[in-house]
Amino acid sequence: MNRRTFLATTFIGSVTAGISSAAAAAERYFPVKVDQTLFETINRVKVPGKKSPLEMSHAPVITAPKSVKAGETFTVEVSIGENVHPMGPAHWIEYIELAIGNEPAGRIEFRSRGFMKPKATFTVALPKEMAPSGKATLVAFQRCNLHGLWESTLDITVL
Template sequence: MKLADFIKSEDFKKEKHVPVIEAPEKVKKGEKTEISVCVGKEIPHPNTTEHHIKWIKLFFQPDGDPYVYEIGNFEFNVHGESVKGPNTGEVYTEPFVKTWVKLNKSGTLLALSYCNIHGLWESSLKIAVE
C-alpha cells in the first residue's frame, strides 16, 4: 500500500476539494513569478470547525529532473473554534495562498491539499521557462 493510493484528483469544476493552481503558462528564466493555489475555486469548500482544509503544499518537478522540490507548506489553523463552541469564533482562515518563485527550468507545479474529513487531493500545472 502507498500513500499515493489514497490521493484523489478530479476536475476542479466538479469537485470542491481539488487544489487549483494559477500561474502563467510561460515565464522568463530567473524572473519572479506569482503562483496562487486555492481549494474551492468554482464550488466553495466548507470552512467550519467540523469540516475544513487543514493545509496546502506546493511542489515543483523540473523537466528531466528525478526530484520534486517543495516550494511551500501552508497551514490553515483556525476555523471558527471558540470556547463558546464550534463555529462561534471570531476568525476563519480561507484555503488560499499566494507565493512567488524564480524558476530556471520548465516543469510541473504540483499541489496537494488535505481536508480533515475527505483526505488528500492533488492537481498539477505545466509551466514553461523561456
C-alpha cells in the same frame, strides 16, 4: 455447550462489543460520515471538464502565468477549490503545499477558523536548471480533514 464453544462464543462476543463501542465513540466525536476510501490514495480530478461536486470543492485550482522567464519572480496562487471549501470547526482544509515537479517548495497550514479562506499565494523564481526541457510542473496538494489528500498539477513554460 462445551467449554471450547463457550470460550469461542465469549471471545467473538467481546470482540464484537469492543468494535461496536469504538464505532459508537467515533460517531460521537466525529458525527460526520466519512468515506474512508478517500484516505487510501491521493485524490485527483478524474474527468477534467466534468468535475464531481466533491472534486469542485477539493481539487486545488492553480493560477500561474503560462510562461515565465528563468530567474524571474512570479506568483502561484492555489485555491481550494473551484467552489471555495468551508473552514468550519468540524470540516476544514489543514494545509496547502506547492512542489515544483518532485521538489517540495512550500506549505501553508490553516486552523479551523470560519473567517479563513483556503487560498495561498507562493512567490517563485525558477532557475533554468529546474526546467531543462523548458517546462516545469507546478504541483499543489491540500488536505481536508474529512476528505483526504488532493493533488492538481499545472505545466508552465520556462523560457
